[in-house]
Amino acid sequence: KNGDILLYSKNVKGKIIDLAVDSHIVCSMRDFDWFYSHQSEAIYTFDEYDTGQSTLLSISQNSVPISQMRKITKRWETFVNQLKEYIKINYKPKKITSPSSSS
Secondary structure (H helix, E strand, O other), X not given: OOOEEEEOOOOEEEEEEEEEOOOEEEEEEEEOOOOOOOOEEEXXXXXXXXXXXXXXXXXXXXXXXXXXXXXXXXXXXXXXXXXXXXXXXXXXXXXXXXXXOOO
């Protein structure tokens, strides 16, 4: 609702602060155990390549407390692995066929 984000059993709260279709999503977020006013920014960038047949997703997060780096890095690794598995199961590459030649 209104761009609010709740993740990981409500341990991460945030808000979408910028969204551009086919370009990027920027979120302000914080873990439940961070200092009260500490916010981090996660940026998801979508880049089209291969003549529009593929999309490259780049993810970055800044302003993570040093003491939380391992936990956040592990969380992103898990997210990326789950996303790869989901894509492998649900999206099959389209076969490109050439028209048959007639004689």
